[in-house]
Amino acid sequence: MEIIIKGKVSMGKTRSEQETNIRKEWGSTMNDGQLDKTKFLEKKAKQQLGMKQSFIKLTEVDKVE
Secondary structure (H helix, E strand, C coil): CCCCCCCCCCCCCHHHHHHHHHHCCCCCCCCHHHHHHHHHHHHHHHHHHHHEEEEHHHHHHHHCC
16 A cells, blocks of 8 residues: 655654654554564664665564564
């Protein structure tokens, strides 16, 4: 599912930021466990690779135990 946002509205740099903003407007697209795992993977990617922007796929999130 793709959400098209017209204008210069920034939804966030990472998937977890985007999910938090989407939840405020329309509701959730992933459950709370997936959101926590996404935040963990983004933090890990930032520490190891120095990534500031990341969009992690849910298939990768579901692999985390």
